Every structure is written in structure tokens, then in C-alpha cells.
């Protein structure tokens with residue numbers, strides 16, 4: 001779906017991306033993971049033409065990017081960034097509606113879609129529709145940014161640290177919600193983060209970058225259990241590594257947690273219920289992971 005071929009990029013004297021070759025498949029969630037300054041955002045911005053490579057080419061659905069009008073391209077691509085960039089003088093409703101109105105959708109259709117997507121990201125239109133961005137918390141604003149991108153029905157969604165303003169519980173919730181929406185809509189998603197935990201708990205595959213070079217591309221399990229080189233090993237060691245391990249194990253159980261368990265913080269009984277029912281051979285590891293994760297979360 002998205003293909004980086006021999007990409008190279010410099011800013012002045014600084015070589016920021018070197019020999020980047022990466023294929024992102026249709027419908028997958030690819031996480032670009034790496035330390036600050038490793039080139040993640042630059043790669044992401046190349047997908048919607050906000051940066052151009054010096055060498056190499058990017059193809060989307062087998063079409064080279066440089067041959068496509070930018071406006072047409074961006075209609076297919078949703079872009080969600082850390083600083084949400086909502087229009088400050090528009091209400092939440094109007095912020096989400098903007099793109100539909102630009103497409104000349106009828107107001108009745110606009111209303112249905114805005115309500116649907118606000119509802120999907122957990123904010124009711126009756127409560128939030130009339131608020132202005134300055135009246136929202138950071139996390140709410142990030143959710144609205146997500147709804148605004150999703151309402152346009154993009155084929156591809158690019159996310160740059162999209163959940164960073166959220167507290168741990170809301171973060172976990174919205175990660176899961178977004179993941180469900182992404183699968184349901186068969187969206188091809190590329191997400192930038194430097195948070196190992198976020199990467200392993202959400203990604204189909206992770207592309208690990210260091211100093212502008214791809215170190216490894218693989219599933220979270222491959223990255224964690226089969227690091228290809230020293231650089232990958234270093235990235236996933238220590239506390240972050242432990243948390244990531246916990247999260248990988250938890251991917252097994254989170255879908256089985258009772259829906260309200262997170263809200264009620266009645267996690268222990270919910271997890272134990274699951275473990276009893278599931279007859280998992282990894283009880284000890286999952287349970288250990290769970291307690292570590294809970295310590296961190298609560």
C-alpha cells in the first residue's frame with residue numbers, strides 16, 4: 001500500500017534518513033518507533049507530501065507520490081498530530097464537520113456523521129458539540145482531532161504521538177478504541193511514537209529507527225524476542241523492555257477484560273476470571289505481567 005524505496009533525506013548538512021526501504025501493507029498498523037531525532041516524523045510527513053525525499057521514491061497504491069496532485073492525495077490521508085490544531089473559533093461540531101462541508105455533503109448527512117464519529121471516540125455531541133477548543137482538556141482535544149480525521153473516511157491515517165496528552169487510563173482506552181476502529185474500517189495506519197509500550201500494545205508491525213536508519217521491521221514479539229542487532233537490543237532493554245514484555249502478554253487478555261473493569265478498576269477479578277476460563281499455559285507470565293502493568297497504570 002505504502003512503499004518507501006531507497007529514500008534519503010538531509011536537512012542542510014544533516015543526513016536524517018538513509019537508504020529507507022519499507023513496505024506498509026493495506027490495513028495494517030505500522031508503528032515507527034525510535035529515539036528522539038531518529039527521523040520518524042520526517043518519514044511520516046513524506047507520506048502526505050509535507051516533506052520530499054532527496055533521493056528515492058514513495059509509492060501509494062503503486063502510484064509514485066510525485067506524480068499525484070497533493071490536494072487529491074491529502075483527501076485520502078488523515079493526519080493526526082500531537083498538537084491537534086483544531087480551529088479555535090469553531091465549535092467542536094464545526095471542527096469535525098468542516099471537511100464534510102468542504103465536500104458539499106448535505107447538512108443532514110453532516111449531522112449524522114459528526115454524531116457517529118464523536119460517539120465512536122467517546123464524546124457525546126450533546127455535551128461536547130457546542131464547546132470550543134479552549135474549553136476542552138488536552139485529551140479531549142486529541143480525541144476531537146482523531147474524530148475530525150476519521151469522519152473524512154480516509155484510506156490511510158497518519159498519527160504522530162496522537163495520545164500523548166492523555167492520562168494512562170484514558171490512553172489505554174483510546175488506544176483500544178482506535179485499534180478497533182482501525183480494524184473495522186480496514187484503515188492503513190502509520191503511527192509515530194517513542195513509547196515502546198504504546199508500540200507493542202498497538203502495532204501489527206514495528207519499524208525501529210535509529211539515527212535515520214531502519215534497524216528492524218517486525219511484529220512486536222519479533223522485535224522483543226528476536227532483536228536483530230545491538231541497537232535494537234539496547235532500545236528494548238531495561239524498564240521499557242519489562243513494560244513492553246508485560247504489554248505483549250497482556251495483549252492476550254485485554255480483549256477479555258470485562259468492559260467496565262477498567263472504569264471500576266476492578267481488574268484483578270476480571271483478569272482471574274479470564275485466566276480460569278482460558279486455561280492459558282502462560283498463566284504465570286500473564287499474571288506477572290498484569291501486576292506489573294497495573295502498578296504502572298494505577
Ligand SMILES: Nc1ncnc2c1ncn2[C@@H]1O[C@H](COP(=O)(O)OP(=O)(O)OP(=O)(O)O)[C@@H](O)[C@H]1O
Nearest residue numbers: 011016034035036037038039040041042043192194
Ligand atoms: N524542517 C527541518 N529543518 C531542519 N532540520 C529538521 C527539520 N525537520 C527535522 N529536522 C531534523 O531532522 C532530525 C529528525 O527529525 P524528526 O522530527 O524526523 O525526528 P523524530 O524521530 O520524529 O523525533 P521526535 O521523537 O523528537 O519527534 C532531527 O535531528 C531534526 O532536528
